[in-house]
Amino acid sequence: MAEVRHWLMKSEEDEYSIDDLARDGSTPWTGVRNYEARNLMRDEMKPGDLILYYHSNARPSGVAGIARVASKAYPDPLQFDPESSYHDKKATEEEPRWFLVDVEFVEKFDRVVPLAEVKDHPDLQEMTLVRRMRLSVQPVEEEEFRIIREMASS
Numbered sequence: 001m002a003e004v005r006h007w008l009m010k011s012e013e014d015e016y017s018i019d020d021l022a023r024d025g026s027t028p029w030t031g032v033r034n035y036e037a038r039n040l041m042r043d044e045m046k047p048g049d050l051i052l053y054y055h056s057n058a059r060p061s062g063v064a065g066i067a068r069v070a071s072k073a074y075p076d077p078l079q080f081d082p083e084s085s086y087h088d089k090k091a092t093e094e095e096p097r098w099f100l101v102d103v104e105f106v107e108k109f110d111r112v113v114p115l116a117e118v119k120d121h122p123d124l125q126e127m128t129l130v131r132r133m134r135l136s137v138q139p140v141e142e143e144e145f146r147i148i149r150e151m152a153s154s
Helices: 018-024 035-044 115-120 142-152
Strands: 006-012 026-028 050-056 062-069 102-114 137-140
Touching: 006 062, 006 142, 018 026, 018 050, 018 062, 018 102, 035 137, 050 102, 050 142, 062 115, 062 142, 102 115, 102 142, 115 142, 137 142
Parallel strands: 006 050
Antiparallel strands: 006 137, 026 102, 050 062, 062 102
């Protein structure tokens, strides 16, 4: 069996929250338009990988729960839709530019783990979230995942 990797994915709470994911069960992670984030989804993420679900632009911003990668990467259909704000006129069905994975709900934390607490934790100083805030899809080390899960229950 393949090794489970860990990730963090950001969503604005008022755009698509952990509660929305819990209600829907799963969703395609559409609209990512950053090449590094796209490459991680397309080339690195595998079904079964675990995700820290992060609410950005929230009060407080922080990790709200856990999701799981539910599919292999496939082309983001919004890139082909001229009505979508995520349309990419250079993308074609034969040569898509943007990919996504489906994510499924696993768990909502009893409390959001605020970014300030993550930044203050001595064992999370090398975490991508602390060092490179802007990336919407980012790798997480297994130990970082474990620490944040513990922080959510304390």
